[in-house]
Amino acid sequence: MTPAKLAEAVLAAARALFTERGFDPAALPASTTVERPRNPEHGDYASTISLQLAKKVGAQPRELAGGIADHLGRTPGVKSVEIxxxxxxxxxxxxxxxxQLARVVVQAGREYGHSERLAGQRINLEFVSANPTGPVHIGGARWAALGDALARLLRASGADVGTEYYVNDAGAQIDRFARSLHAAAEGRPVPEDGYAxxxxxxxxxxxxxxxxxADERTFRDEGVALMLREIRTSLADFGVPFDLFFRESDLHTRGELDTALARLREQGHVYDADGAIWLRTTDFGDDKDRVLRKSxxxxxYFAADCAYYLDKRERGFGRLLMLLGADHHGYIGRMxxxxxxxxxxxxxxxxxxxGQLVNLVKDGEPLRMSKxxxxxxxxxxxxxxxxxxAARYALARFSSDSPIDIxxxxxxxSTRDNPVYYVQYVAARTASVGRNAAEVGLARGEADxxxxxxxxHEKEQDLLKALGDYPGxxxxAAELREPHRVARYLEELAGSYHRFYDNCRILPVGDEPIGDLHRARLWLNxxxxxxxxxxxxxxxxxxxxxM
Incomplete structure (x- = not known):
């Protein structure tokens, strides 16, 4: 029985008690959960549903718990319920x-852990979006790993996700980039404000x-195209595809900034002062009003942000999720x-x-120079x-708001203190067990x-509980936007498997006949x-x- 099925059984027991006692069924939640208690001696799972419902129906929690326990105890597969x-x-x-969970997991395969919890949500996920004026730096790599992992998590939870890279190919930084390229081509020093x-x-x-x-315009257009090609390749080699690379310049050529300005005027938040056009963002908590068009x-740039926001919303995205670097804290309020x-x-x-900064450390010293x-x-x-x-695992293993030293x-x-090796070793070991089982004629057999x-065995039960935790x-991780929860879970699961493997022999020894226990353990493996x-x-x- 999976934790989700047990939670359904708990709710069904509560529903039966409500019918029996004439309580208002509207007080029942649409769903509930069960948790693994910290102390295994307290049971396999625990529920607080009695505490949640007692006040709503005017009953004592322990009395309500007793009634739910009576009904739950009759559920097939439930051995006992204690208050x-x-x-x-x-x-x-x-x-x-x-x-039985071992069979459930194997039969579900790649779908195990997937759900429809976020079904109906259409999310635009923008990440990396580094300026096309240089290679993707290590901070961008962090967002690449986190953003792609988050997209996978959201999709696994039923959301419709569009991933997007915003290409800042308009503005002063592109002008500096073009001047830098022009100077380099002619053998001149890099401009003071240029790129090296x-x-x-x-x-x-x-x-x-x-x-x-080539003139400076050519260096601008060709330079951005070449740099963007390199960025795409770098991210693809890192296993991070994007559904769309959206160019800021398109907002200008398609007149979308004028459209956004008109929409904001209709809403009554635009005013003119000192020859410039302003958005009154202080009405909604910003520390100052923002200029949309200078005198x-x-x-x-903020005007382009407004147009880009409106473009995403008009493409049907109900939620816009953006991953930004540590220097963008001030961006939140204005957005x-x-x-x-x-x-x-x-x-x-x-x-x-x-997200916070990333350092690459070698021999105890930060590495700061790129070849x-x-x-x-x-x-x-x-x-x-x-x-x-290792890079993707290391970058996804920590909360985004924590600085990282890699x-x-x-x-x-290649030791167990390397987290990715520790987890991948279990992947390889379980596969090796499967190959060795086939060599000695051990197969799982039919599900029935x-x-x-x-x-x-205690270690088998511990491993089963760990496997049952995965969907939750x-x-x-999807709802909290925290992929690191998956990484930390995998390390705990790896530990449970190693303890199972060390204490519960899967393969027969010598002339030992293959039995049902071997087959059952192979299901668990x-x-x-x-x-x-x-x-x-x-x-x-x-x-x-x-490995």
Missing amino acids: AGPGFLNIRLDTASAG GAYIKELADEIKAKHPE DGEWT RAMAACFGDEPERTLEILI RAGTVLTIEDLVESIGVD DVDLWTR DFRPELLG IVAQ DATRTVIANGLDLLGVSAPER
Whole structure:
């Protein structure tokens, strides 16, 4: 029995009690949950439903718990229900019911852990969005790993997700980029406010070879195109595709800034002062009003932000989720105010996550210089140092609001203190068990012949409980936007499997005949392989069959 099925049984028991006693069924929740108690001696699972309902129906929690326990105890697979404290329900499953989870997981395969909890939500997820003036740096790599993992989590929870990269190809930074390329092509020093690094000379030489008489406009257009091509390739090599690369310049050429300005005027939040056009964002908590169009007629970056927000909303996205770097804290207030100026409810339509810095550490010292990009470490530097799998796992393993030091020595070590190695080793070990089982003629057999009641060993039960936690972890990680919960769970699951493997022999020894217990344990082994592979896939990390 899965935790979700048990939770349904708890709710059904409460519903039966309400009918029996004439309580108002409207007081019952649409769903409930069960939790694993910290102390295993208290049972397999616990429920607080009696405490939640008692006040609503005017009953004592322990009395209500007693009635629910009576009904729940008649549920097939429930061994016992005890009442603890003010009205907790401590539930124990019988061995067969607990063991059935192994079959459920194997038969569900890649779908195990998926749900429809976020069905009906259409989410636009924008991340990375680094300026096309240089390679993706290590901070962008963090957003690439987190953003892609979050997209996978949201989709696994039923949401309709569109991933998007916003290409800032308009404005002063692109002008500086073009001047830097032009100077490099002619052998002149980099402009004082320009971009440096070997990549600038590489791009300049490529453009010059193709366009010997290139002017600054050519360097601008060609430079952005080449840089964007490199960014796409870097992200694709990192396993991060995007549904759309959206160019800021298109907002200008399609007149979308004028459209956004007109919409904001209709809402009554635009005013003119000092020759400029302003948006009164202070009406919605911003620290100052924002200029949309300067007195010289130039649009501001904020005006483009307004047009881009409106474009996303008019493409049918109900929620806009943005992942931004540590230097964007001040961005949140103005963006929320802007959403309100459009007549939206920011808490419903806009969500901004801020990430902290990443350092790459070698021999205890931070690495700061890139061979190609000068002072900025790139995604290629990270991958070259520890590999794609380790990089993605390391970047997704921590909460986005925590700074990270990625120790090259740790993340390239083939030992259990390397988290990605520890988890991937279980993927490989479970696959190895499957191969070895086939060699000795051990197969799981038909599902109907599975004997779940044989999985009664303490370590088998612990592993089954850990496997049962996975769907809840996925749902929680998606709803809280925290992929690191999946990584930490996988490490705990890996530990449970190792303890099971060390204490419960799966394969027969010597001339020992193959029995139902061997087959039952092979079901459990394969269920673990399924969950490890599913969880790693959510993080964009491989589940190797051999290491």
